[in-house]
Amino acid sequence: MTQDAAVEIKALKADSFGRISLMRGADGSVFVRRDLRHVPLWLRLPAWWLARREARGLEQVRGMADVPQLLAWDGRRLDRSYMEGAAMYQRPPRGDLPYFRAARRKLQELHRRGVAHNDLAKEANWLVLEDGRPGIIDFQLAVVGNPRSRWMRLLAREDLRHLLKHKRMYCREHLTPVERRVLKRHSWVRDLWFRTGKPVYRFVTRRILKWEDNEGQGPKP
Template structure:
């Protein structure tokens, strides 16, 4: 991560590195007047002599497009633009990743449902809602969503309006809602009716297929990356 950077007329210095894995590194930067931003840089390093910076460039372009598409939605951090060829910048959200400890306000999950619904209305599937750490409990008590790296948008062209694209979007958005209600059931079951709770135990068939076929492959890939020194841990989240 760079030790310093400049954007929007402010100078920032690296305060903390949050994450550094195969695909990206994420750092917290703070200006002299206390403003905080996030820099996420896609992969630049080679692997076994193979240049992989094209992955970083692609992911940065993709996430920048998605952040631009969801600007103005309450609960999405302000996007500040690209950083060089493989980086993106956005405001830092004061808060902490959602966890089972602590108490949530009664309106937390209704607000999260509304946030996700607005993302869906813009023709986007968040895709990564299974990871509870992507849901932030802000210091304001409200939900915030970060990390649009693997989110998906059908697009406005002919292909984006085609039946396969619309079907894929609907399927991914359905998975978003399943994961939303799964977290809701685990943390505030008192707000759901029995039918909604029962639905969270019935994962859609494509999610069950993913768990059965792709989780073992994901674990194998991560173990290989750990062995190659490109990753610190091979842990895979338990399905839920």
């Protein structure tokens, strides 16, 4: 699907890894575009790698409801379908047990398809859609693999633990005893990330790229 005649409606986010915009196609359809053409030369390879990873993750969940659908990927621009809704931090699902039950089912479907999202600690990656259903976006860090493999099961548990952290924040009274135990159990992946990966991530984003993640709400203005 080509969207060469598309026009930008508004910018949703712009950082060192590309510009994300809400677009209108020649046929009037609205979609989201990640454009890498203005990425600095020294960041083009990691930006391309992240976009390619997102395209692979979206291809794996093609046809699944309440996640973006891949429209096009040509190595420079990634187009995906637009879902109307608000980020979790913009429309908090306080006390909304049906939301979190549906979110868990959505996560289980994602994992059955062989995808671990790997970035669900960010509230910005959870949507509250117009009718209150959960949606999941931003597959840049998604991992695709055999859902029965030990590695994928470990990543799936981390996805679940991040969802339960949000449930603890907004719907604590409905946490089950099993869910409380899951929250207390930290994997070696999580511990390794906090000891090694996260300090490097903070140095790169805050010192080199000059932006902060702002607890999953995107770069600060």
